[in-house]
Amino acid sequence: MMQKKNSSPTMKDVALEAGVALGTVSKVINGLPVGESYRIRVEEAIRKLDYHVNSYAQGLKASKTYTVALLIPNTSNPFFAQLVYHINMALLKRRYRMLLCTTDYDSQLEQEYIMIAEQNKVDGIIGLTYNPKLCIEENIPFVSIDRPMGSHIPCVASDNFAGGQMAAEKLADLGCRHAAFLRVGSSLYSEPNKRKAGFENGCLAKGLAYDVKILNDGAPLSEFEDFFREHMKNGTLEFDGLFCVTDFLAVNMVKMLSRLDLQVPKDVQIIGFDGVRAFGDGDYFCSTIVQPVPDIAEMCVELLLTENMHTKPPLVYLPVSYAWGGTTKEGLQSY
């Protein structure tokens, strides 16, 4: 199963094999632009000769490691898992490696990982972090996902405000008369918090009455059940539409309403946020505002690796979309 390597070919051997100048080989290896046909010839020669760049020496010489660290709480959450996958692929396209740093929402671990990444002299860090006091060396490029960390650090996020507004408008268009916004989670200032403001804006624009119920971080979901009971009369819930801050919350609300003998979407329509799918590419768990994960990944990598950009945009919003997932009425005929 294992094969021994021959003695090492040099960059010159590659140039000879490909029939190109040495400088062209160097450009391809360093990911600089060359004509597509040249790139293909050089890559074929590299493969044929089994040429290996000594990246370690290269790293010391050029102070480039072609490595990017990604800080993310975990890969168990399917939204994070999709981000990791697409960022990995976006880096691969540019011949960069990815150091994956799962942080489990632990601020100290986040800071340690940044130290580890800096020690390893990565070319940059992409981070979805929960530590507002994170200390990052100024000379290491950093791109943040979902949380603005100051004007020197670009932040990439979905257009959460537009997503909230879209949810409100959708519920209004689907016949809802009284909606509620439900949220739980970190109260840290972050872009996803704009979902509520967008929702309120959408409700006002459509003349849709609404309530807001926000649980403190760490509060049990059962507090939503108390909230529902307070708003029930003769078995009927005051709300006929819910916008939940995540798909995870939406799925839990479907179960909770079923325990209260309320049917989704017949009695109450529900829209979540994230657009995650069962098994990664299966069904949506609920009707949802879909985050453009591949675009977020591509944008993060682009912002991180583009050099000599005079001013990097501090905040980039990417457009969201709506997808039906069984918890709203427009798809009822296909039940």
Place this chain on the structure above:
Amino acid sequence: MMQKKNSSPTMKDVALEAGVALGTVSKVINGLPVGESYRIRVEEAIRKLDYHVNSYAQGLKASKTYTVALLIPNTSNPFFAQLVYHINMALLKRRYRMLLCTTDYDSQLEQEYIMIAEQNKVDGIIGLTYNPKLCIEENIPFVSIDRPMGSHIPCVASDNFAGGQMAAEKLADLGCRHAAFLRVGSSLYSEPNKRKAGFENGCLAKGLAYDVKILNDGAPLSEFEDFFREHMKNGTLEFDGLFCVTDFLAVNMVKMLSRLDLQVPKDVQIIGFDGVRAFGDGDYFCSTIVQPVPDIAEMCVELLLTENMHTKPPLVYLPVSYAWGGTTKEGLQSY
């Protein structure tokens, strides 16, 4: 938000701050065993002084990079996503970094990643690969998941045979009279293929009649519908129990049977394999044989990093368990 670092402290400064010998600091940095109280003091001093090891130089000197590459098809599939998370955490415990290499089932990409990993002089590679002709340098430790790659490369897998047997016995105990095993996917020789043999063994032991339906790689799932129709008489399916090779297939079979007006688990009970959960830690998608993902991760890292092990075991099986997920009858009372 960002803070400037002071001029670099040395290893000597750390020893002085911690009140320990220089050798103790070196041991902690290199992950060698020292007393717990020493380790804590050194780590505190490192944090306080903001001491950074020059890992690059260290890598060249000691031929150690404290970096492990993980090759895996993607992180969108929740089973893979859980593996990535737990392997990352197992490496972190040992102060190792992880290069994540998502391969998209592409054999050429797998080989390129191995080249990249070797170039970067990683200390080892953990791989869940689909390329039987993978070429791996002999001097780089490699641990394989799910697919034996020769006696020099340890392979870690769930006890797939026992899992198949467990599924058959469970279906028999739950009153099934005629079961079927359904499989689709890569026909490459791999440990998961033993699920079928284990199932057959369990059926024989329990006197449970069974059929087997295996689709070729790439065949549409609708071929199972043809298979079901061939085994239906007056709206009743010949099978009252299905063992599906993955949870993904099981969930699709629930939907397919519902289109044939058959109810799960009333008419047909279904057991899948993998034990994945919605949102990573939510409900099981179906009744299932659960793979011990944290144990697989820990074992891979242990086998990869343990040095001076005279003979590494070529094949390690870890025990699976059964979990109810709504598609078998024992939990009906809680519906």
